[in-house]
Amino acid sequence: MDLEAQWIVGFTDGEGCFHVGIARHSEMSMGYQVLPEFVVVQHKRDAKVLHALKKYFGCGVVRSDRGDRMCWRVRKLDHLSGIVIPFFERHELKTLKRQDFLAFRRVVRMMAKGGHLTAEGLAQIRRIVEGMNQRHVRSGKVKSCPP
Amino acid sequence: MDLEAQWIVGFTDGEGCFHVGIARHSEMSMGYQVLPEFVVVQHKRDAKVLHALKKYFGCGVVRSDRGDRMCWRVRKLDHLSGIVIPFFERHELKTLKRQDFLAFRRVVRMMAKGGHLTAEGLAQIRRIVEGMNQRHVRSGKVKSCPP
Numbered sequence: 138m139d140l141e142a143q144w145i146v147g148f149t150d151g152e153g154c155f156h157v158g159i160a161r162h163s164e165m166s167m168g169y170q171v172l173p174e175f176v177v178v179q180h181k182r183d184a185k186v187l188h189a190l191k192k193y194f195g196c197g198v199v200r201s202d203r204g205d206r207m208c209w210r211v212r213k214l215d216h217l218s219g220i221v222i223p224f225f226e227r228h229e230l231k232t233l234k235r236q237d238f239l240a241f242r243r244v245v246r247m248m249a250k251g252g253h254l255t256a257e258g259l260a261q262i263r264r265i266v267e268g269m270n271q272r273h274v275r276s277g278k279v280k281s282c283p284p
Numbered sequence: 285m286d287l288e289a290q291w292i293v294g295f296t297d298g299e300g301c302f303h304v305g306i307a308r309h310s311e312m313s314m315g316y317q318v319l320p321e322f323v324v325v326q327h328k329r330d331a332k333v334l335h336a337l338k339k340y341f342g343c344g345v346v347r348s349d350r351g352d353r354m355c356w357r358v359r360k361l362d363h364l365s366g367i368v369i370p371f372f373e374r375h376e377l378k379t380l381k382r383q384d385f386l387a388f389r390r391v392v393r394m395m396a397k398g399g400h401l402t403a404e405g406l407a408q409i410r411r412i413v414e415g416m417n418q419r420h421v422r423s424g425k426v427k428s429c430p431p
Contacts, residue, residue, distance in 0.1 A: 150298070
């Protein structure tokens with residue numbers, strides 16, 4: 138299955154999720170790990186779409202999600218910075234998911250400079266992520282994002 | 285906002301719903317009304333996307349859905365037959381939603397020939413719709429479709 142850029146943008150406007158997790162992690166200098174990820178979840182019967190996305194971008198992994206669902210997920214910072222983010226800069230999202238993307242990009246850019254390794258940077262990332270979550274809750278779109 | 289065909293296909297693969305309602309209606313010859321509709325639901329903050337879809341296809345209505353949601357909905361048989369169905373014939377859906385589309389097309393084609401006005405035709409439509417619903421339940425995608 139070959140995909141076109143605009144199909145990917147439309148599908149991401151519907152099903153994509155720019156998510157930033159912040160988890161306790163005793164081995165990290167600030168005691169927390171910041172985990173940005175781009176995720177697309179589908180029922181396992183549509184796994185071929187996830188594999189086509191992986192092939193198109195040349196990064197990420199296709200794996201099981203909860204229940205009958207699978208996901209394609211990109212977590213490596215280099216791949217997010219060098220592949221996923223430039224794609225959505227060239228091909229603009231049309232829904233408010235674009236706001237999530239812009240917040241996500243801010244976090245990834247900060248992390249590339251080690252911003253998450255300072256107390257001030259981590260606090261700033263928390264504020265950005267809080268804004269993303271509020272938008273999800275308000276728009277009732279939590280469902281497509283990991284917790 | 286201008287849309288490209290492939291964006292619409294991708295967005296429909298994510299958020300679109302080909303739905304056929306069958307409702308009691310005392311004034312219909314068979315006692316039932318068959319209501320095929322193509323629907324895209326979004327949070328009201330993304331209403332501009334729904335208006336862009338309406339503009340692109342030149343048919344349907346944008347109206348309130350449940351709660352904070354709005355939808356773009358095409359119900360007129362002529363518009364489904366002459367605009368929506370040919371679009372998705374030219375631009376193939378990539379997920380299993382294509383199966384719903386093909387079942388939906390069968391129903392609309394039958395209705396164009398008055399097939400829903402005979403007991404046999406109505407029974408056949410019921411079987412087609414049952415297959416669509418089963419697929420939704422199995423894939424956990426009920427959420428995007430009206431009840």
